[in-house]
Amino acid sequence: MKNKLLIIGASGHGKVVADIALKMNKWESIAFLDDDECIISSMGLKVIGKSEDAFNYIRDHDILVGIGNNATRQKLYEMLDKVGASIPVLIHPKAVIGEHVEIGKGTTIMAGAVINCCTSIGKGCIVNTGSTIDHDNKIEDFVHISPGVHLAGTVQIGQGSWLGIGSVVSNNVTITSGCRVGAGAVVVKDITDSGVYVGVPAIKLN
Incomplete structure (x- = not known):
């Protein structure tokens, strides 16, 4: 861990990431990179360059990708990881983490999230507010669990899937990679085909 933090993305998700970082109180300085030249500061923190400039800061900064889109976050994460960047885990002080929980680097755990024992969270994930x-x-890896999502016991979520706000997954259910589960959907059986699923119970959109 380094004493400076750089967050790629100064918009919605990036601001929440910065808020967590400030509350963790582990870095002497925090700044953003963002490709929108109109954004010069966010959360009272400076934007000091574009995303492509991240490689200039690897020596003395931890770098975290603060972008909500799974594919974009994965692409930037893998570029940083390949060149040996220090990629931290951010956990809000008001999150609850059980025993024997593994959390991959680049993952962010938001306020009010609860992760119970013996769970594994991959790299570059988002576990959002109150989930x-x-x-x-x-x-x-690279899963986005939106605010208010509830996963019962022994659930498996495949790489790059996105669970919409307020969705629910019943116990012993597996969701394959690359799925999008709509807001408020209830998943009660395994999803084996990638796609968009909505409704109660959740069904695939044609």
Whole structure:
């Protein structure tokens, strides 16, 4: 861990990431990179360049990708990881993390999230505000769990899937990679085909 933090993305998700970083009180300085030249500061923190400038700061900064889109976050994460960037884990002080929980680097855990024991969270994930992940879950890399999502016990979520706000996944259910689950959907059985799923119970859109 380094004493300076650089966040790529100064908009919505990036601001929440910065708020967590400020509350963690672990870095002497925090700044943003953003490709929108109109943004010169955010959350009272300076924007000091574009995303492509991240490689100039690897020596003395931790760098975290603060972008909500899974594919974009994965692309930037993998570029940084390839060149040996220090990529931290950010956990809000008001999150609850159980025993024997593994959290991959580049993952951000928001305020009010609860992750219960014996769960594995991959790299570059977002566990958003007020979401709950119960025991023995396996969340693969670059998953976005939106605010208010509830996962019961022994759930598996495949890489790059996005669970919409307020969605619910029943126990012992597996969702394959590359899925999008709509807001308020209830998943009660395995999803084996990538796609968009909505409704109660959740069904695939044609």
